[in-house]
Amino acid sequence: MDKKKISVAVIKRLPRYYRYLGDLLDNGIVRISSGELSKRMNVTASQIRQDLNKFGCFGQQGYGYNVETLYEEIGKILGLDKQYQIIIIGAGNLGQALANYGNFKKRGFNFVAMFDIDPTIIGHELHGIKVQDISSLDVYLSKNDIDIAVLSLPKQNAAKIADVLAKNGVKGIWNFSHIDLHMPADVTVENVHLTDSLMTLSYKISKNRHNYVVEDEED
Amino acid sequence: MDKKKISVAVIKRLPRYYRYLGDLLDNGIVRISSGELSKRMNVTASQIRQDLNKFGCFGQQGYGYNVETLYEEIGKILGLDKQYQIIIIGAGNLGQALANYGNFKKRGFNFVAMFDIDPTIIGHELHGIKVQDISSLDVYLSKNDIDIAVLSLPKQNAAKIADVLAKNGVKGIWNFSHIDLHMPADVTVENVHLTDSLMTLSYKISKNRHNYVVEDEED
Numbered sequence: 419m420d421k422k423k424i425s426v427a428v429i430k431r432l433p434r435y436y437r438y439l440g441d442l443l444d445n446g447i448v449r450i451s452s453g454e455l456s457k458r459m460n461v462t463a464s465q466i467r468q469d470l471n472k473f474g475c476f477g478q479q480g481y482g483y484n485v486e487t488l489y490e491e492i493g494k495i496l497g498l499d500k501q502y503q504i505i506i507i508g509a510g511n512l513g514q515a516l517a518n519y520g521n522f523k524k525r526g527f528n529f530v531a532m533f534d535i536d537p538t539i540i541g542h543e544l545h546g547i548k549v550q551d552i553s554s555l556d557v558y559l560s561k562n563d564i565d566i567a568v569l570s571l572p573k574q575n576a577a578k579i580a581d582v583l584a585k586n587g588v589k590g591i592w593n594f595s596h597i598d599l600h601m602p603a604d605v606t607v608e609n610v611h612l613t614d615s616l617m618t619l620s621y622k623i624s625k626n627r628h629n630y631v632v633e634d635e636e637d
Numbered sequence: 638m639d640k641k642k643i644s645v646a647v648i649k650r651l652p653r654y655y656r657y658l659g660d661l662l663d664n665g666i667v668r669i670s671s672g673e674l675s676k677r678m679n680v681t682a683s684q685i686r687q688d689l690n691k692f693g694c695f696g697q698q699g700y701g702y703n704v705e706t707l708y709e710e711i712g713k714i715l716g717l718d719k720q721y722q723i724i725i726i727g728a729g730n731l732g733q734a735l736a737n738y739g740n741f742k743k744r745g746f747n748f749v750a751m752f753d754i755d756p757t758i759i760g761h762e763l764h765g766i767k768v769q770d771i772s773s774l775d776v777y778l779s780k781n782d783i784d785i786a787v788l789s790l791p792k793q794n795a796a797k798i799a800d801v802l803a804k805n806g807v808k809g810i811w812n813f814s815h816i817d818l819h820m821p822a823d824v825t826v827e828n829v830h831l832t833d834s835l836m837t838l839s840y841k842i843s844k845n846r847h848n849y850v851v852e853d854e855e856d
Contacts, residue, residue: 429836429837429840432836432840433830433832433833433834433837433840434817434830434833434838436836437815437830437833443664444780459817460817460819495840496836496839496843497836497839497840497842497843497844498836499840500843510734510737511733511734511737512728512731512734512738514730514734515729515730515731515733516735518729518730518731518833519731521815521832522832522835525832525835525836526839527839529833535687538826552699565842566838566839579822580829585714589791589842590838590839590840590841590842592834592835595845596656596740598679599680600679605647606838606841606842608833608834608835608837608838608841610829610834611652611656612738612746612829613652613656613740613741614652614653614656614744615652615811615827615829616673616741616811616827617652617655617715617716617717618648618649618652618653618745618827619785619809619811619825620716620717620721620746620785620809621648621651621715621716621825622809622825622827623716623784623785623808623809623825624719637695
């Protein structure tokens with residue numbers, strides 16, 4: 419069967435659809451029209467119909483979309499119908515915050531180990547996850563099938579650790595280190611550069627002070 | 638003086654330029670050619686020249702860019718030449734991780750207070766910042782000039798708190814709650830939706846399993 423084509427822009431909107439549909443489900447809402455979803459999500463109804471039709475989720479005239487079906491279909495596209503084994507590299511505040519975030523587990527993301535260099539926490543459990551010595555990372559990876567590694571360690575060590583991960587078959591890296599990683603083609607990196615995000619905010623709240631105007635402002 | 642026009646796409650690239658230039662400065666590098674910067678940043682040299690010329694940062698033939706001048710100029714555009722007073726709403730692991738992140742302070746972001754509903758931490762200091770009762774938020778805001786509030790609290794309370802912030806003159810919200818906020822036009826929201834980011838990663842590492850191909854893959 420030929421695969422259907424889809425654009426990056428649509429893919430990027432899917433997690434947001436999924437989040438809104440999950441909220442609707444939690445509130446016991448069974449069906450929703452593109453118009454109503456449009457109001458809640460602050461995008462046009464025609465955009466919604468266009469996006470969702472791409473996935474074969476056709477709304478029915480006078481009925482709208484079945485929330486649960488749509489939620490499950492988008493979940494499948496996002497890969498949320500399987501379980502992921504995740505390790506966290508760097509057991510500081512950020513690593514612990516991610517390990518402790520309950521919603522991830524509900525969606526099939528299982529945090530199974532943390533690694534650190536700090537001898538005062540190695541061997542201890544943090545949020546139910548044992549902290550292991552970073553020097554045992556390659557041995558651990560040779561014995562365990564890990565899908566995703568979170569990099570929440572200082573940038574100085576991030577590239578070296580990322581290489582160890584890639585060599586040992588980890589296919590996804592969720593990168594919180596303030597460095598851009600250059601990885602082999604079969605390794606996917608998703609960056610969360612918090613400093614970049616805060617700077618974008620400071621740009622926006624101070625932009626009236628300087629001599630530039632944004633010509634194609636969004637939202 | 639007429640303001641220069643600039644696109645959102647260029648603005649979005651500035652924090653990354655700033656990060657790379659900061660690394661160069663830290664390594665004692667005084668000047669850099671667009672070609673060398675291009676190699677490091679994995680964007681074309683002509684893109685770099687185009688972007689930077691917009692800000693009047695012209696490289697000189699045979700010399701390249703002065704790293705420090707360029708760093709400072711971009712810093713000014715990003716609003717990093719002033720100090721920001723920031724409060725954190727929600728003193729859990731994530732709020733603490735942000736409070737404890739040293740690099741922010743270096744760039745002029747001062748975390749001055751945390752707020753929470755948990756009586757066991759109210760009144761205590763976490764990472765040198767006193768945790769205050771969320772019920773005193775409006776009184777606090779009436780006495781203190783706060784530029785940015787971090788929302789690192791559960792989504793159930795996020796919208797209500799955001800309203801209190803907006804009514805009391807807070808102009809920037811750094812939103813980690815898994816909810817889209819609808820704020821007045823003079824309040825800027827920068828979202829970090831961690832669940833959306835993790836789902837984008839799971840989509841990418843599992844995309845070969847389903848029947849869609851991305852037609853305009855980036856990076």
